[in-house]
Amino acid sequence: MQNKVQQIKSSLENHVKSSKHCDLWFYEEHILVVEKLALDLCELYPKANRDAVILSVWFHDIGRAHGHDVGHDLYGSNYAKKTLTENGFGKDFVNLIVESCKTHSCDENGKPNSLEGKILATADALSHYHNGFYLRILYSWSRKSKNDYHQLKTKLFKKMKRDLNDKILFDEVREKIIPMYEAWQKIVGEIKL
Ligand SMILES: [Fe+2]
Ligand SMILES: [Fe+2]
Structure with a gap:
């Protein structure tokens, strides 16, 4: 096999x-x-x-x-x-x-x-x-979409939250990644496209 x-x-x-x-x-x-x-x-x-x-x-x-x-x-x-x-x-x-x-x-x-x-x-x-996946996706959306960057960032925050809460299906793994999640939220929050 x-x-x-x-x-x-x-x-x-x-x-x-x-x-x-x-x-x-x-x-x-x-x-x-x-x-x-x-x-x-x-x-x-x-x-x-x-x-x-x-x-x-x-x-x-x-x-x-x-x-x-x-x-x-x-x-x-x-x-x-x-x-x-x-x-x-x-x-x-x-x-x-x-x-x-x-x-x-x-x-x-x-x-x-x-x-x-x-x-x-x-x-x-x-x-x-x-x-840098989240930056890549924000950049790619900004090239394709007519939405302003506040809307794109809101969409990205939603995706980040979904990744963390709906797709990481082991509590201990989620716990460990939370500092990274918070760091990415801060980075994305501060970007101006
Ligand atoms: Fe995949
Ligand atoms: Fe997939």
């Missing part, structure tokens, strides 16, 4: 690296960071199925690499189901990844119930505390 997991991961890695829908940032500063953070969480919660967590990381945003930004949660979940079933993985294992991908945004698709799904959603949110 280990070999098959690695093969599927490599194939998805190639999809992401060669995608014309996302830049290198998405691969280097999102997916690789989420994977590292998710594996750190596996150390903290050793009952998690590590292979399921790794595959969840690689499938969760594959929709973005395939040009399906909107609805990418369900896209990734369906794509994982098809790919893993075709590769002979067992139903319970496949369902862990399907559920993790579907719920990783903790929005209208629901929140994860499995440990592996909680690890993915948490790692996805924690990745936003790395590589």
Whole structure:
């Protein structure tokens, strides 16, 4: 199974690296960071199925690499189901990844119930505390939107709050990140675009 997991991961890695829908940032500063953070969480919660967590990381945003930004949660979940079933993985294992991908945004698709799904959603949110993500997103919104920067900052504060309270699903992890959250709030609060 280990070999098959690695093969599927490599194939998805190639999809992401060669995608014309996302830049290198998405691969280097999102997916690789989420994977590292998710594996750190596996150390903290050793009952998690590590292979399921790794595959969840690689499938969760594959929709973005395939040009399906909107609805990418369900896209990734369906794509994982098809790919893993075709590769002979067992139903319970496949369902862990399907559920993790579907719920990783903790929005209208629901929140994860499995440990592996909680690890993915948490790692996805924690990745936003790395590589200046919040500045990047503010800059990108300001280029696309007609809203003034007060409105964009309000939108960003909402996103930061959602990451902290709705996506970090382990109390002890949330506690630890609060100083970073407060620091980012201060930085964003002081920016004038
Ligand atoms: Fe996502
Ligand atoms: Fe993600």
